[in-house]
Amino acid sequence: MRYSKLFGKTKNDAPHDENSINAKLLLRGGFIDKVAAGIYNMLPLGIRVLDKVKQIIREEMNAVDGQEILMPTLHPIELWTTTGRDKTMDEILYRTHAGDKEFVLGPSHEETVTPLAQRYTKSYKDMPFAIYQLQTKFRNEPRAKSGLLRGREFGMKDMYSFHTSNESLDEYYDRVKDAYLRVYERCGLTAYPMAASGGAFTQNLSHEFGIKTPAGEDTMVVCKKCNTALNAELLEGKDKSKCAKCGTELIEEKAIEAGNIFKLGTKYSEAFDMKFVDEDGKEKYVIMGCYGIGTTRLMGTIVEAFNDEKGIIWPKSVTPYHVYMISIGANEDVIKESEKLYKELADAGIDVLYDDRSESPGKKFNDADLIGIPLRIVISEKTLKEESVELKERTDKEARLILIKDAKQEIINFYK
Amino acid sequence: MRYSKLFGKTKNDAPHDENSINAKLLLRGGFIDKVAAGIYNMLPLGIRVLDKVKQIIREEMNAVDGQEILMPTLHPIELWTTTGRDKTMDEILYRTHAGDKEFVLGPSHEETVTPLAQRYTKSYKDMPFAIYQLQTKFRNEPRAKSGLLRGREFGMKDMYSFHTSNESLDEYYDRVKDAYLRVYERCGLTAYPMAASGGAFTQNLSHEFGIKTPAGEDTMVVCKKCNTALNAELLEGKDKSKCAKCGTELIEEKAIEAGNIFKLGTKYSEAFDMKFVDEDGKEKYVIMGCYGIGTTRLMGTIVEAFNDEKGIIWPKSVTPYHVYMISIGANEDVIKESEKLYKELADAGIDVLYDDRSESPGKKFNDADLIGIPLRIVISEKTLKEESVELKERTDKEARLILIKDAKQEIINFYK
Numbered sequence: 001m002r003y004s005k006l007f008g009k010t011k012n013d014a015p016h017d018e019n020s021i022n023a024k025l026l027l028r029g030g031f032i033d034k035v036a037a038g039i040y041n042m043l044p045l046g047i048r049v050l051d052k053v054k055q056i057i058r059e060e061m062n063a064v065d066g067q068e069i070l071m072p073t074l075h076p077i078e079l080w081t082t083t084g085r086d087k088t089m090d091e092i093l094y095r096t097h098a099g100d101k102e103f104v105l106g107p108s109h110e111e112t113v114t115p116l117a118q119r120y121t122k123s124y125k126d127m128p129f130a131i132y133q134l135q136t137k138f139r140n141e142p143r144a145k146s147g148l149l150r151g152r153e154f155g156m157k158d159m160y161s162f163h164t165s166n167e168s169l170d171e172y173y174d175r176v177k178d179a180y181l182r183v184y185e186r187c188g189l190t191a192y193p194m195a196a197s198g199g200a201f202t203q204n205l206s207h208e209f210g211i212k213t214p215a216g217e218d219t220m221v222v223c224k225k226c227n228t229a230l231n232a233e234l235l236e237g238k239d240k241s242k243c244a245k246c247g248t249e250l251i252e253e254k255a256i257e258a259g260n261i262f263k264l265g266t267k268y269s270e271a272f273d274m275k276f277v278d279e280d281g282k283e284k285y286v287i288m289g290c291y292g293i294g295t296t297r298l299m300g301t302i303v304e305a306f307n308d309e310k311g312i313i314w315p316k317s318v319t320p321y322h323v324y325m326i327s328i329g330a331n332e333d334v335i336k337e338s339e340k341l342y343k344e345l346a347d348a349g350i351d352v353l354y355d356d357r358s359e360s361p362g363k364k365f366n367d368a369d370l371i372g373i374p375l376r377i378v379i380s381e382k383t384l385k386e387e388s389v390e391l392k393e394r395t396d397k398e399a400r401l402i403l404i405k406d407a408k409q410e411i412i413n414f415y416k
Numbered sequence: 417m418r419y420s421k422l423f424g425k426t427k428n429d430a431p432h433d434e435n436s437i438n439a440k441l442l443l444r445g446g447f448i449d450k451v452a453a454g455i456y457n458m459l460p461l462g463i464r465v466l467d468k469v470k471q472i473i474r475e476e477m478n479a480v481d482g483q484e485i486l487m488p489t490l491h492p493i494e495l496w497t498t499t500g501r502d503k504t505m506d507e508i509l510y511r512t513h514a515g516d517k518e519f520v521l522g523p524s525h526e527e528t529v530t531p532l533a534q535r536y537t538k539s540y541k542d543m544p545f546a547i548y549q550l551q552t553k554f555r556n557e558p559r560a561k562s563g564l565l566r567g568r569e570f571g572m573k574d575m576y577s578f579h580t581s582n583e584s585l586d587e588y589y590d591r592v593k594d595a596y597l598r599v600y601e602r603c604g605l606t607a608y609p610m611a612a613s614g615g616a617f618t619q620n621l622s623h624e625f626g627i628k629t630p631a632g633e634d635t636m637v638v639c640k641k642c643n644t645a646l647n648a649e650l651l652e653g654k655d656k657s658k659c660a661k662c663g664t665e666l667i668e669e670k671a672i673e674a675g676n677i678f679k680l681g682t683k684y685s686e687a688f689d690m691k692f693v694d695e696d697g698k699e700k701y702v703i704m705g706c707y708g709i710g711t712t713r714l715m716g717t718i719v720e721a722f723n724d725e726k727g728i729i730w731p732k733s734v735t736p737y738h739v740y741m742i743s744i745g746a747n748e749d750v751i752k753e754s755e756k757l758y759k760e761l762a763d764a765g766i767d768v769l770y771d772d773r774s775e776s777p778g779k780k781f782n783d784a785d786l787i788g789i790p791l792r793i794v795i796s797e798k799t800l801k802e803e804s805v806e807l808k809e810r811t812d813k814e815a816r817l818i819l820i821k822d823a824k825q826e827i828i829n830f831y832k
Contacts, residue, residue: 007483007547008536033532035488036517041532042486044547050486067423070458070466072451072569073489073521073552074510094490094512096521098556098568101452105489105512105521116449116457120424131423131460136489136552140514152514153488 001321003355003367008033008043010367021215022300023147025312029371031320038144038152045371046299048320050155053302054134054295056186056317057157060179064172066132066159071112073136077102079111083271092139105138110268110290113160118274121286124164127276128172132159134295146217148300149256155295163287164278166265173263176291180209180259183293187302188315191258192222192229209259209293213304216254223248229255258301259293312372313394316415321353323411324373326364328380338379341389341404348408369394375414377407417737419771419783424449424459426783437631438716439563441728445787447736454560454568461787462715464736466571469718470550470711472602472733473573476595480588482548482575487528489552493518495527499687508555521554526684526706529576534690537702540580543692544588548575550711562633564716565672571711579703580694585679592707596625596675599709603718604731607674608638608645625675625709629720632670639664645671674717675709728788729810732831737769739827740789742780744796754795757805757820764824785810791830793823 003009008030015034018024026032031046042050058068074096080086086093086104094105106112113131121127137156144152159176163169177193184191190212195205210220210229219232223243232240232252243250266285269275275283299318306313314320323345327338342354353373355364361380368376378390378399389407392399393414402410419425424446431450434440442448447462458466474484490512496502502509502520510521522528529547537543553572560568575592579585593609600607606628611621626636626645635648639659648656648668659666682701685691691699715734722729730736739761743754758770769789771780777796784792794806794815805823808815809830818826 005481005545007485007533007545033535035528035532036490036492039488039490041488041528044483044485047484047486065421067460068463069423069460070463072455072457074452074455074554074569076452094514094519096510096512098510103510112451112457116451117423119449129421129423138490153490 001351001353003353004357006030006044006353008045010370017145018147019145020147020149020300020304021307022149022303025303025307025370025372026147026300029312032148036152038141038150038154040148040151042296045320049302049314049318050295050299052318053187053299054155054157057183057293057295057298058134060183060186061130061132061157061159064130064175064179066130068133069116069131070133070135071106071109071116073106073138074103075106075109075112077104079115080104083111083268085111092141094138094140106135107137107139108292109133109135109158110160110264110288114268114272114274114288117160117162117286118272121162121274121276124276124278127286128161128163128168130159130161130172130176132157132291137294146300148296149217149304151296154297156297157293157295159291161289161291163289164276164284166287169263169265169287169289173261173289176261176289177207180261180291180293183298184209184211184258186317187298188317189258189302189305192220192227192255194220194229194231194257196231196234196260206260206262208257210253210255211258211301211305212253213256213301214254215304216256218255218257220253220255221250222253223250229253256301256304258298261291262289264288264290307372310366311370314372314374316374319373320371321351321373322415323350323352323375323377324355324368324371325352325377326355326361326368326379328361328364328378330358331381333384334379334381337384337404341377341379341407345408345411348412350408350411375411379404417767417769419769420773422446422460422769424461426786433561434563435561436563436565436716436720437723438565438719441719441723441786441788442563442716445728448564452568454557454566454570456564456567458712461736465718465730465734466711466715468734469603469715470571470573473599473709473711473714474550476599476602477546477548477573477575480546480591480595482546484549485532485547486549486551487522487525487532489522489554490519491522491528493520495531496520499527499684501527508557510554510556522551523553523555524708525549525551525574526576526680526704530684530688530690530704533576533578533702534688537578537690537692540692540694543702544577544579544584546575546577546588546592548573548707553710562716564712565633565720567712570713572713573709573711575707577705577707579705580692580700582681582703585681585703585705589677589679589705592677592705593623596677596707596709599714600625600627600674602733603714604733605674605718605721608636608643608671610636610645610647610673612647612650612676622676622678624673626669626671627674627717627721628669629672629717630670631720632672634671634673636669636671638667638669640667645669672717672720674714677707678705680704680706723788726782727786730788730790732790735789736787737767737789738831739766739768739791739793740771740784740787741768741793742771742777742784742795744777744780744794746774747797749800750795750797753800753820757793757795757823761824761827764828766824766827791827795820 390399449457806815
């Protein structure tokens, strides 16, 4: 892609009411654009990152036998009065009407997935199974001031599992917990499962996932040996120095919560009277789990975890492009060689963001750092004298000269 | 995928209030599930078809330099009062409130895309460009009774282009018209552009695309030589026998409209005061085009175009799986060979829906026909005696025996 043609260029400033790191950098970098508090347009650069995040999640959910579906945003109010969450979640619900019909804009999908699963689940033979969607959620958050971390309209993967026994749920819950840890690891993040209270979703066991971020809004207390953590708030008045389980010294880390999993038990199957006929011929309530991870929130979390004073530093796995290529000056040979390399890299399946603008080198370097693609290539009259280009990793201080003919292989090796 | 594990099995009946062919077949086949009038869940089989339809559209929009973005569903009401469409489209608008803020659930996105583009467009050098999204639309349709053809919540690709001159718009408009024809062709459909009045969207020139379907709700009058058509309604009182342009005899065809493109001109740029500085230094209004195609509607149209009394007949390009494989009976060798072939085909990248249930052959054959995958393979004791399987195209009357060892290559050749 030629940067001159890309829709959504860098900006010097973010809107004044955006204070979070992720919002500032994503807005300035041309990844997102603000429509209203907590409501954003996703621009071409942003879509490329979000699609990679979504694909990682999709692959890991498929790997634990999740089946992808898509449920609607408009939920008939009757589904929500059935569970009583029209009252308990009233504050954050968006509602709409069509004639005498009232709808809730889905902030979560237990109220639609349970009746859906009920229509296809009669016998113990039909379980266990898990269905998930990558969809948009709506929550009227009073404090939508953290960029992609807390939106009013935001992307989410939500999966729901259905079981005949608590043992089956427990086993699947642990599989999904591991799948979540793989998602974070593939996004370059350090994550710990934290046992937590379930809030409005359930009174049963649940976990949040704490992502290590220098400017996180929460504090977690980590046991590296048990590979687990607790929200520091839950430890008020308790010993925060040693792990209660193994005695290892605990470490405090700033964190952002980016994912929740819940053992719902029979809360929703009882509300909707969702029963199955078990092996013993008796009717029993289906046992459920649910597993949520905000896709846009995860994108924001990645930016909170990886940035410096110059801009974003994308992990390899979710970078919008593989290389940011800068040509310097109007010299004909420089332009010719830049075009040639651009084509060679593209033909090799390398995604290049080619800064072909007639801007100053300084402006181009600053934009490259702000946008945060892991590799930068510079072609100039000086480098061409040595049949070379400058290659610099986003996190390196200095660039190094490499031969033009080696550029393709260097990039391929970097992303291997 | 093992059919025994697939979420969303076939059903004998569709809900009584669903009269359209696409709704009946998609509901019975386990592609969609009904939540409310015009609101559906997309099940795993349906998602696979819809994703292929969306990917075809995405590729063709990228091929005409469209850049993918994602705009929100929640539109601040002020954007809609700016254009006056809060009144002219009032009947179909879903509205919601958050405190003293009012939002419209986007039925179309001119009101968000114009201010967005305005923030990134200052000079003639910034144009032309086109941005599109694959997103969900909300329209409170009074007659949501045609399955996926007219939903209240439905998938849509909407693209918007921005130009400095009418010539530039005209040129781009023709490119997109051709891209649309490629989309339909790749979906196996026969489509004709039809000049049409623009309805609520514009008073300027626009086209609908008429898709030939035996049970279509509209009638179009086709000139095969000009490769164009007119809605028969527009010809009331006029000559419907010969093409006004070339004199060729016209043919009447039943059709479904599945796509609209519009030359918006300056309607929205004037409303939002979106100007650019032209080469001559003067400020002028940006000239816009918009291009919409319902993704779920297109999926419904494909079913309307391709079905018989037994079920759906998916075109190769959008089939949920490549092969429906049936094993008959509980014979150990049959099961062993079925499992072996299933693995061999999957390893070759062939998507197999493997009906491994202990249902009767008749039930399995009926489900195969209803689901409509283009190829069916049957393994039984009888076929194994000849080291063979039965291969049948969905549209063939009779199956033919082929050697098991040739099955993989036959399937690959079919989809070439």
